[in-house]
Amino acid sequence: MEPAMQRKMLTIVMGLASLLIAHVNGETSLPFDHQKLTSDGYYLDQMQKMQAFKHSLLTRRQLATPPTISSSPAPAPQATNQPPGSRPSVYEVTTYGADPTGKLDSTEALLRAITDAFNGPSEGFLMKGIKNLGGAHINLQGGNYLISKPLRLPAAGAGNLKISGGTLTASDDFPTDGYLIDLSASSSSSSSYNYEYITMKDLMLDCNFRGGGISVINSLRTSIDNCYISHFSTEGILVQNGHETYIRNSFLGQHITAGGDPGERNFSGTAINLMGNDNAVTDVVIFSAAIGVMVSGQANTLSGVHCYNKARGFGGTGIYLKLPSLTQTRIVNCYLDYTGIVAEDPMQLTISSSFFLGDAFILLKSINGLAEGINIVDNMFAGSDTGIEIVQLDQSKGPFKKIDQVVVDRNNVKGMNLKATVARGSVKGNGTSWTVDFSPVLLFPNLINHVQYSLSSGGATFPRHALRNVSGNRVVIESDIAVPASVFVMVEQGSAS
Numbered sequence: 001m002e003p004a005m006q007r008k009m010l011t012i013v014m015g016l017a018s019l020l021i022a023h024v025n026g027e028t029s030l031p032f033d034h035q036k037l038t039s040d041g042y043y044l045d046q047m048q049k050m051q052a053f054k055h056s057l058l059t060r061r062q063l064a065t066p067p068t069i070s071s072s073p074a075p076a077p078q079a080t081n082q083p084p085g086s087r088p089s090v091y092e093v094t095t096y097g098a099d100p101t102g103k104l105d106s107t108e109a110l111l112r113a114i115t116d117a118f119n120g121p122s123e124g125f126l127m128k129g130i131k132n133l134g135g136a137h138i139n140l141q142g143g144n145y146l147i148s149k150p151l152r153l154p155a156a157g158a159g160n161l162k163i164s165g166g167t168l169t170a171s172d173d174f175p176t177d178g179y180l181i182d183l184s185a186s187s188s189s190s191s192s193y194n195y196e197y198i199t200m201k202d203l204m205l206d207c208n209f210r211g212g213g214i215s216v217i218n219s220l221r222t223s224i225d226n227c228y229i230s231h232f233s234t235e236g237i238l239v240q241n242g243h244e245t246y247i248r249n250s251f252l253g254q255h256i257t258a259g260g261d262p263g264e265r266n267f268s269g270t271a272i273n274l275m276g277n278d279n280a281v282t283d284v285v286i287f288s289a290a291i292g293v294m295v296s297g298q299a300n301t302l303s304g305v306h307c308y309n310k311a312r313g314f315g316g317t318g319i320y321l322k323l324p325s326l327t328q329t330r331i332v333n334c335y336l337d338y339t340g341i342v343a344e345d346p347m348q349l350t351i352s353s354s355f356f357l358g359d360a361f362i363l364l365k366s367i368n369g370l371a372e373g374i375n376i377v378d379n380m381f382a383g384s385d386t387g388i389e390i391v392q393l394d395q396s397k398g399p400f401k402k403i404d405q406v407v408v409d410r411n412n413v414k415g416m417n418l419k420a421t422v423a424r425g426s427v428k429g430n431g432t433s434w435t436v437d438f439s440p441v442l443l444f445p446n447l448i449n450h451v452q453y454s455l456s457s458g459g460a461t462f463p464r465h466a467l468r469n470v471s472g473n474r475v476v477i478e479s480d481i482a483v484p485a486s487v488f489v490m491v492e493q494g495s496a497s
Contacts, residue, residue, distance in 0.1 A: 089120050090137045093145070093166075100143025102169055107147045113138050115154050117161060126159045127220060129191030133160045140166025140203075147171065150178040156185035159196035159220075163203070170208040176233065180205050184217040193242055195219040200227060207232040213252075218242045225249055229271075230256055236271040236289070239297075243278035253287035253309070259337075261288065265314040270294050281305055292318045292339065298328045308337035312360060317342050321349065324367040336360040348373040356390070359383040359416065365394040369401035376408045383416035391419040391443055400444065406494040408443055419443045421493040425475075426486060432479050434487040439473040442493055446472055450492040453477055457485040 091113045094100055098109035117136040124132050144167040151168070168180045185194040194217060205213040205227065213229035216222050218241040227250045229236040236252040239245045252271040255261060271289040272281060276297045283304040286292040292307035302319065310316025318336045321327050324345035331341065331351045338358035343349055345367045356362075356379065364371055381390040391408055393400065409422045421443050425436040434455075442448070448470050455465050455477060463483045469476035477487050 089117065089134070090139050091117050091120075092139045092141055094141055094143065098143065098145055100141060100145065100166075102144035102146045102167070104146065105148050105171065106145040107149055107151075110138075110145060110147065110151055111154075114151060114163075118154050118158055122158075126196045127191050127193060129157050130159045130193065130196045131157060133158055136161050138163045140164065140168075142166055144169060147180065148173055149175065150180060150182040152182040152184065152186055153195065153198075154186060156194040157191050159198065161195075161197075162199040162201060164199070164201040165203075167204040167206065169206040170210045170231075172208065172210075174208060174210040176211050178210075179212040179215040179235075179238065180207060181214045182217075183219050183222070184215060193218055193220040195222070197221045197223075199223045199225065201225045202227075204228040204230075206230055207236075209233045213237055216240070216242065216245050220244060222246070223248075227251075230254070232269055232271075232289075234269055235273045236269070238273045238275070239279055240273075240275040242276050245274075245276065245279045246282070247272060247280070247284060248282040249284070251285045251287065253289065255288045257288050259287070259308055264288070264310055267310040267314075267316065271309065274300050286318075290316055291320050292316075294320050294322060295327075295329055296322045298323065298326055300329050302329070302331045302334060304333050305331075306335040306337065307339050309339055311338040311358070312340050313338070318360070321346065325370050345370045346372075346374050350375045352376070352378050354379045356381045359386065359388040361388060361416070362391045363394055364391065364400075366396075366398055366400050369398050371400050371406055372402065372404045374406045374408075377410050379411045381411060381413045381416045383414070385415045387417055389417045389419045393443070401496075403444060403447065403494065403496040406443075422491070424488075424490045426488045428484075428486045430482065430484040432482050433468075434477045434485070436475045436477075436487065436489045437473070438475065438491055442473045442491070444493050444496070447493045447496050448473060448475065448491045449495055451475055451489065452491075453487060453489040455479070455485050455487050457483045459483045459485075 093110055093113045096109040096113045098106035117133060117138055120136055122131040122133050126132050142165055146169050148171040170180060181200060183195055183198060198219060200214060207213055209231050212232050212235040214224060215238040220242055222245040224237060224247045229252045232254055237247060254267055254269050267288050268290045270291040271286040272293045274295045274297050278299050280301045281293060285306045286309050289309040292309045293302060307318035316339050318339035319331060319341045321329055321343040325347050327343060327346045328348045332353055334354040336356045338360055340360040340362060342363045342365055344365045346364055347370060351362060362376060376391060390411060390413055406421055408420045418441060420441055423438045423441045425438060427434045427436050451467055451470060453467060457463060461481060461483060463479040463481050465477060465479040468478040475489050475491060
């Protein structure tokens, strides 16, 4: 046999052997050293031919093999055949007869959907006595639904439910003391709370000046997210008892306006009324109401709230803290736009990193004469140069008698008068007495309780000097001999009993 023919036969035998090994092992790559193949063009060419030959054999084999039962496509899963409780239920309100055009009354249809959601599959409990509805979803399907009475949940003792995705409009005969969505219990449960983890999201509520938008009564961990609530006559949102209701990314206004409304002086109602503890209002705009946020519960947080409701000049208030002696509220990064903050007998109150525009200010109101644990720091105030003070005292019902740990400092002011509990001043003169008057700056009258000063004199003599008098928010420094001197003084208020 010719040497060339021998080499050709050897190559074919090696290729068939490698094909057999690759097919048995189910591998798609050949077990040869890659570096060797790339360095020897002859072997690389032969291996590529064997790969093509193997591919043609496998393709013909697959075409010739009849399909087996296991290779047939599985039937599509049927959601309707899934056992109850195996997935969250979605209740589409139009299937209950609700009219998404808003022409016909949809109250009963919506209530039937809510009742079915409450009676649907549940798995275990949240808080004791509150059954877990598993994420049941009442889907408004982007419709506008006319209702003539509140959508009240049928029973207490349930949670993990969402209502979302549409508009509710109060009819002309809707009760004036009702709320479009009412989380108050029509019956009691074994739980200490009515509901837990109820979510209201992506809703527009038009109260038609017939009552309020949403009431949350004695509920736990409720979310109101991305809602637009308008035309209320009482409250846009009422939170009473319970705790941990979170209101965020929402817009509330009695009248739909973007400011400068000719009827602004007639705005009434309260956009958000927090009568419970441990709640948060975050990234919310209140564009018309007499009071933006009323707080009469403990340990609430307001962050990123923009109030341009009824202006202070018309008698409006942006944020009203009505819990004398037990405030415990944090107001951070908010925007008070021509309307300010009122705090009755504030105790443990923080107002920081906020912006006050249009002569808006903070009013501390004495009810029982208590102001304790107050931090008003790092805010910006802008006004009209009419002499408005950034922080004011209302002592019409009696003076503040117990003052402790009050800090008003590091606020910047343009067009308004600065007020603080920390102040610095200096005076120059040639004599034996130097007086620094802090009364235009200090918040509390006649309440300096800490003084630091230094006296700098360039004369030939070395005088003896001392703090001689502190009264009426004035500081007097005297020396034993007359000298030319500069006196630098720092004073603090913040405590008195």
